[in-house]
Amino acid sequence: MEKWIYAFLCFLLLCGQPVQAAGEKVCRTGFNYEISRSVNWGYGRPVITEVTPYSAAEQAGIQQYDIIDRIDGIDVTEISPEEIDILLNPANKQSVMLTLRSTFSPNRQVLLPKECKSIDAISESQLAQAYNMYSLETTSERDFLCPFRINTTRDSVDFSLFRTYAFADVDPENEELEHNINRIIRAEMEKKGFSADADKPDLLIQTFYFFDKNPDYVGPNPIKLKQAVYRYDFTHSKMRKLPFLDQTATESEAEYILQFGIRIIDQKIQRGRVLWECEANELLESAFHLEKYAQIHVPLMCMQFPYVKDRNNVRFHVKQCIYNYTGINYDMNQLERVVSVDKNSPASAAGIRAKDKIEEIEGMSLAYTIDELTSAYRQFVMNTMKFRDPDTRFTDSNGFNRCMYWDTFQYPEVNKAIRNPNNLTVFAYLYYFTPYINPTSNNAITFDIKQGKERKRVIIRPTIRTGISVTIIN
Numbered sequence: 001m002e003k004w005i006y007a008f009l010c011f012l013l014l015c016g017q018p019v020q021a022a023g024e025k026v027c028r029t030g031f032n033y034e035i036s037r038s039v040n041w042g043y044g045r046p047v048i049t050e051v052t053p054y055s056a057a058e059q060a061g062i063q064q065y066d067i068i069d070r071i072d073g074i075d076v077t078e079i080s081p082e083e084i085d086i087l088l089n090p091a092n093k094q095s096v097m098l099t100l101r102s103t104f105s106p107n108r109q110v111l112l113p114k115e116c117k118s119i120d121a122i123s124e125s126q127l128a129q130a131y132n133m134y135s136l137e138t139t140s141e142r143d144f145l146c147p148f149r150i151n152t153t154r155d156s157v158d159f160s161l162f163r164t165y166a167f168a169d170v171d172p173e174n175e176e177l178e179h180n181i182n183r184i185i186r187a188e189m190e191k192k193g194f195s196a197d198a199d200k201p202d203l204l205i206q207t208f209y210f211f212d213k214n215p216d217y218v219g220p221n222p223i224k225l226k227q228a229v230y231r232y233d234f235t236h237s238k239m240r241k242l243p244f245l246d247q248t249a250t251e252s253e254a255e256y257i258l259q260f261g262i263r264i265i266d267q268k269i270q271r272g273r274v275l276w277e278c279e280a281n282e283l284l285e286s287a288f289h290l291e292k293y294a295q296i297h298v299p300l301m302c303m304q305f306p307y308v309k310d311r312n313n314v315r316f317h318v319k320q321c322i323y324n325y326t327g328i329n330y331d332m333n334q335l336e337r338v339v340s341v342d343k344n345s346p347a348s349a350a351g352i353r354a355k356d357k358i359e360e361i362e363g364m365s366l367a368y369t370i371d372e373l374t375s376a377y378r379q380f381v382m383n384t385m386k387f388r389d390p391d392t393r394f395t396d397s398n399g400f401n402r403c404m405y406w407d408t409f410q411y412p413e414v415n416k417a418i419r420n421p422n423n424l425t426v427f428a429y430l431y432y433f434t435p436y437i438n439p440t441s442n443n444a445i446t447f448d449i450k451q452g453k454e455r456k457r458v459i460i461r462p463t464i465r466t467g468i469s470v471t472i473i474n
Contacts, residue, residue, distance in 0.1 A: 027116040029088050030055030031062055035081055039156040041307040042067035045076050046084055053467030060110045063102065065307045070099035089114065101160055103306060104193030121329040121339040128323035128430045133381045135431035137405050138322035141397040142239060143473065144230050145247060146297065148314045150304050151277045159306035162268060165194050166201035181207055181294045185262065188302040202268040210259040211290055218252040230394060232318050232470055234299040239318065245283040247313065254283030260293055262301055276305050303472060315473040317397060323430045324462035326445065328352060336366045350460045353451065360448040364426035376424035380417065387414050411436045433464055
């Protein structure tokens with residue numbers, strides 16, 4: 001909270017993706033990548049690590065862990081990493097042709113248009129992240145760790161050569177459990193483009209597990225403050241608090257011990273060779289069903305197949321941004337000014353144009369500097385801490401350890417604070433669909449604008465955009 005919003009907006013504008021500046025515009029690819037060091041997946045080539053939600057890259061069908069083999073016909077192994085960056089975002093082209101490889105397809109071409117905006121433009125997505133303390137329930141960045149250990153074959157075998165799979169025979173004594181676990185794994189394999197083939201599979205999938213009371217259990221450490229453990233649940237698209245002990249705990253503090261693992265075995269090239277294995281060993285403070293564990297953790301484990309980013313105690317980064325999208329891009333130096341409006345957006349349909357001046361949004365003035373808005377935002381956060389639920393407390397990716405959701409019983413007080421003109425909460429409209437910001441549930445935003453010499457009142461019905469990305473931190 002001590003960081004200036006201006007600096008944060010600059011960071012959001014410039015970090016991460018290959019960027020090409022031309023004149024007063026900045027162009028992005030819509031994805032992040034790294035040069036693979038894995039002998040099993042795209043060695044020496046760019047591998048997509050994250051695709052920006054709602055970007056041209058996502059719309060073009062580019063997916064996490066796609067391998068880039070060629071850029072505009074040029075083999076990426078014949079050029080330097082610096083040249084790859086330039087080719088992905090060339091100054092003299094409006095699009096690039098990528099030749100990609102993945103578990104879905106050994107070879108496909110994607111025409112990727114560049115996304116260019118004014119260097120001074122701030123999008124609503126960036127503003128939603130900057131003002132996320134208005135709605136941590138919908139917008140935050142969080143990290144968590146899973147005690148996974150991943151092993152892969154030492155052979156230089158290309159995992160993209162495998163297309164089909166089958167499961168090992170289930171244990172008759174745990175038939176229902178293993179069928180349910182296999183169902184979860186099957187869903188993940190199909191998402192990656194693998195097909196089931198019980199007769200002649202390329203891959204054989206085994207699972208192994210153990211859960212029991214800890215015979216060496218002594219009890220919790222009386223002098224150590226317990227840290228809440230959260231993991232991301234893909235099924236419900238949210239972070240969940242789980243009865244696990246953190247990585248500083250000793251085995252004697254755990255009342256229960258759980259082991260769960262997945263093993264993938266070669267059936268095509270060298271039969272019986274273990275290609276990939278992921279094992280988790282957990283310390284628990286209370287009982288937890290194995291099937292429930294698999295439901296949450298199988299998707300996280302499968303993020304490391306076929307491309308392994310980290311082998312021990314894997315750290316994940318969850319970025320969630322759910323906000324009202326109108327399509328307005330503001331001037332970061334003068335927020336009242338509209339730099340541009342996205343084509344076919346709600347704002348465009350309502351008649352908002354570039355160079356318009358936005359005087360008020362939902363009765364809140366925009367005639368303030370970045371410093372004034374930052375100061376008011378910081379004061380708002382401090383003054384409204386008493387309306388938050390301490391049972392939901394967490395530390396975000398920036399290290400701010402007082403993140404908490406609003407107390408549901410305090411929603412009326414939160415709304416009063418939002419409506420207080422002294423708090424300068426003009427960008428709270430980005431979360432107008434939430435009950436603590438707007439209890440009426442009428443998600444229509446009133447903009448008072450000035451077009452030339454004419455003043456207008458425009459009502460925009462935004463779309464709610466949901467952007468969630470889960471990545472592995474090296």
